[in-house]
Amino acid sequence: MIQISNEKLKATINPKGAELVSLYSIETKTEFIWDAKPEFWGKSSPVLFPIVGGLKNDTYIHEGKSYNLPRHGFARTMDFEVEKYLGESATFLLKNNAETESIYPFEFELRLIYSIVENSLELKYQVTNPSQQNIWFSIGAHPAFKCPIDPTLTYNDYYLEFSLEEDLEKWPLDDAGLVMSTPLLIEKNTRRLQLNKELFYEDALVFKNLKSNSITLKSDKNPNSLTFKFESFPYMGIWAAKNAEFVCIEPWCGIADAVNTDQKLINKEGIIDLEAGGQFERSFSMEV
Template identity: 35%
Template structure:
């Protein structure tokens, strides 16, 4: 089922399935990719409890192997609505017999969408209801229509980061598993010009982050700003080797699995470890300018 929140500036639509954004509109202009079965059918996948893929689609915990598909369980779950207001809605996912088969932890996972002025805030909260620590990653995967102005081209747009920085690109294989990292210089230490060929080898995954990035063009007065102060990595992606009209800007807390290694999640360095009966919360945002 789809739900709508709005104010005088933004109109936001979200599906209970995956608690996934379906639409971001300002002045009746759509900014969110609307999905295409031929290239990428999703729009803004919520990632939990694992980001990306794992070797052979599995991991181990306490010596036992578990299967886990790409980007985890939340994307395949029909969330319930925990609370709804005009400009705010909270979705909830709870562990059950089915999730325990793939992820042996008892938890509640909340996703809150709240509009303030021209900004949509997305907050993930994980509640560990188990008697042991749980290990997880969270992330967003929104695709933004590019070009925003349909009379322009994809290559007319670029990403401008808040601050100058010197990222590494965490390289992944053709099947999305981490292989190595290498320096990834930016123009003037803060600009990434968009070209379709950037994604021929799958996603760019940047570390040493600034705290936000703007999708913009010098030929367009419209832009999208994504802020991710408490995230560790930023995925940037579109369908490899295709000239598609979107780019995904993906704040992540952790990394996919490594190629050739069945990860033991207690030892996977980038995962969050949340002690029993504790809560974890992380907020990022999308501003439409």
């Protein structure tokens, strides 16, 4: 485990998947990250790469050849190299190898750069294309936050507050996890999504093109809250495992296959086309 910290905040990252496993406020003695109980969901904050969500029949087609990828890709299960460690920041690196090339035929360098500044943890995703040809990928976050944050409260005492008013239209997923063709309106002109466990009984709430650039997990009964700030992520998932004591706030550059997909990688909704020698970056932060 790799730990970064300052006088206010401490974060612990597992090099397997470069996964955040703890975000602890030293000032308030509060843990914010779900403790990955395997009976509900044995992850805490996986990176989703080189796809977000699932593929139709776990298969995509590139240049006439079929490849199989599991839901959310492979990076979350692989060992990252600790490329740099500076006490308040750490950089984790994953490169293509024989194992990845058999299911994803591209060269890549994926870096996750964690930095603590004041009472915030920033995570930067950096994808570099070292090859002489274009590569196609999606990337996204999947952090799970304890809910309730305060153990004396209940799940229903918490809500998500959006930075701007939203028409919350979710894109339903079918039984295979594919995005259906028509959105459903949850709530109109609201900044607040009240949490309850039944909200996620039909899988994630998937949103496209939210206007907000931050979402706060909070309760009116306790001052401890977490504000999740993000920019330039066209998709957002809100999810929890059935009856689990957490909520995931998931900014995505990419989305699961649509029910009517042709399965070609270059036609996939939300896919990123990165030119030879190019670099792609996105960042988000968690302020406690």
